[in-house]
Amino acid sequence: NAGVMQNPRHLVRRRGQEARLRCSPMKGHSHVYWYRQLPEEGLKFMVYLQKENIIDESGMPKERFSAEFPKEGPSILRIQQVVRGDSAAYFCASSPRGTTGNTIYFGEGSWLTVV
Amino acid sequence: DAKTTQPPSMDCAEGRAANLPCNHSTISGNEYVYWYRQIHSQGPQYIIHGLKNNETNEMASLIITEDRKSSTLILPHATLRDTAVYYCIVRGTDKLIFGTGTRLQVFP
Numbered sequence: 704n705a706g707v708m709q710n711p712r713h714l715v716r717r718r719g720q721e722a723r724l725r726c727s728p729m730k731g732h733s734h735v736y737w738y739r740q741l742p743e744e745g746l747k748f749m750v751y752l753q754k755e756n757i758i759d760e761s762g763m764p765k766e767r768f769s770a771e772f773p774k775e776g777p778s779i780l781r782i783q784q785v786v787r788g789d790s791a792a793y794f795c796a797s798s799p800r801g802t803t804g805n806t807i808y809f810g811e812g813s814w815l816t817v818v
Numbered sequence: 819d820a821k822t823t824q825p826p827s828m829d830c831a832e833g834r835a836a837n838l839p840c841n842h843s844t845i846s847g848n849e850y851v852y853w854y855r856q857i858h859s860q861g862p863q864y865i866i867h868g869l870k871n872n873e874t875n876e877m878a879s880l881i882i883t884e885d886r887k888s889s890t891l892i893l894p895h896a897t898l899r900d901t902a903v904y905y906c907i908v909r910g911t912d913k914l915i916f917g918t919g920t921r922l923q924v925f926p
Contacts, residue, residue, distance in 0.1 A: 746916040811862040
């Protein structure tokens with residue numbers, strides 16, 4: 704059973720460009736979470752999605768960031784008009800259901816560098 | 819979700835048991851205790867979780883006090899590859915909220 708798959712693993716963008724990060728959850732998992740980790744800082748929750756629904760986006764920056772989890776295909780975290788401060792590791796996680804007793808598994812992350 | 823308190827860092831000799839404490843005095847009855855670790859530049863790795871009873875798996879044991887106000891993660895035979903930041907998380911909602919964790923250094 705493959706784990707949570709993220710791609711690209713490393714992405715370099717120039718300031719003002721768009722970054723798209725993809726996440727394929729584990730097989731049978733319909734809940735996806737995105738986290739951001741700035742250099743030398745902790746993991747910060749960004750957004751929690753089910754198929755076709757955003758459940759909790761309390762950690763998402765109000766501008767330039769969006770996330771989706773379509774009925775078919777991977778979840779996408781989109782960052783428009785990137786700035787240097789967006790340089791970070793972005794981790795995706797998945798679980799079979801959103802209840803507190805269900806384990807959440809993380810991917811290996813996507814490293815975004817804005818130059 | 820209840821707040822957790824962990825020591826910022828700990829050392830452990832290779833081959834010895836590593837006992838990582840966590841205080842969660844405001845935990846509610848339906849909140850689980852989860853442990854994850856993050857090895858440098860990797861994604862967080864699930865270790866173990868529990869509600870009331872002690873739990874054991876192939877990686878570690880989780881000891882939760884009877885009043886549930888604290889817990890201890892035990893790595894029975896620490897290796898150099900166990901060097902990582904360990905996060906104790908009390909989960910009462912859908913998401914996990916990470917604190918600053920304990921940086922465990924295993925030395926030869």
